[in-house]
Amino acid sequence: MTARAVAVIGAGTMGHGIAYVATLAGCSVALTDSRPEAIPPAIRRIGDLYTGGVKRGKLGEADVAAAAARLRADRDLGSAVREADVVIEAVVEDLGVKQRLFAELERAAPATALLATNTSSLSVGAIASAVRDPGRVVGLHFFNPVHAMKLVEVVTHERTEPGTLDRALAFVRQLGKEPIVVKDAPGFASSRLGLALGLEAMRMLEQGVASAEDIDKAMELGYNHPMGPLKLTDLVGLDVRLAIAEYLHQTLEEPQFEPPQILRDKVAKGELGKKAGKGFYRWSD
Ligand SMILES: NC(=O)c1ccc[n+]([C@@H]2O[C@H](COP(=O)([O-])OP(=O)(O)OC[C@H]3O[C@@H](n4cnc5c(N)ncnc54)[C@H](O)[C@@H]3O)[C@@H](O)[C@H]2O)c1
Structure with missing residues (x-):
């Protein structure tokens, strides 16, 4: 119809x-x-x-x-x-x-x-x-x-x-x-998968495994993702991602959805991503 x-x-x-x-x-x-x-x-x-x-x-x-x-x-x-x-x-x-x-x-x-x-x-x-x-x-x-x-x-x-x-x-x-x-499961398919990747990327940045640019390149060039998980987080908004992470952590009770400290700190500082001019990257329009 x-x-x-x-x-x-x-x-x-x-x-x-x-x-x-x-x-x-x-x-x-x-x-x-x-x-x-x-x-x-x-x-x-x-x-x-x-x-x-x-x-x-x-x-x-x-x-x-x-x-x-x-x-x-x-x-x-x-x-x-x-x-x-x-x-x-x-x-x-x-x-x-x-x-x-x-x-x-x-x-x-x-x-x-x-x-x-x-x-x-x-x-x-x-x-x-x-x-x-x-x-x-x-x-x-x-x-x-x-x-x-x-x-x-x-x-x-x-x-x-x-x-x-x-x-x-x-x-x-x-x-x-x-x-x-x-x-109707928390995070459906896309947010749950996307967030699991995004939060892991933040933890890797926190642990000094690689720079934000190189973590993103790992997915862009190694897996053909059009955009790495940290850049994507900057576009979506760190505050938005934090709210979804908190929700998934509460509802799914899975440790991988616990928001990393770096995400909480950046949101507290107002580094919300592209809309704020700064997130994991610096942005100017
Ligand atoms: N922004 C995204 O990337 C994205 C992606 C997928 C889904 N969503 C979902 O889509 C929905 C809207 O998100 P958005 O980013 O467009 O938000 P937005 O803030 O840009 O727009 C929401 C609009 O709804 C209006 N509104 C609020 N309460 C209302 C009501 N009771 N009746 C009529 N209008 C009302 C507001 O005035 C505002 O203009 C949310 O549920 C969000 O989770 C957002």
């Missing part, structure tokens, strides 16, 4: 990217945010993505015009989701906020709409527990930047209906992305 109408809740880093790819996939998209001031920059960023696509010869002017015409910003959550086939939540990573939002979405969206969360670390089952029909809830974990990253983790919790999974897979493919199916 092809999705026609999509609502994206949260117009931040992920929400604007998801809205962008959905418009290009032929969906009419309503983008909403609880902070009205978040909308204009999101629309500008989507505009920049269209322009960039045309400049690089990836998109035609007519396709972009058609896609842009399918996008609307809606300040009101109720009217944004009223006719949606698929609702994707991309709001702040806070279980209480997401649960309250899903309870509201269940009331406001059509009963047939797929309800998806883009959470990167929370339990999809816990989010789904906020609705009466949790079988329609699934995780759709997109990657940043959404327009460039091919992978979407489709996360099923214990009560996800098989039909919901099928629709989620079809939707991901409609967006031109590649889905993988992952159970």
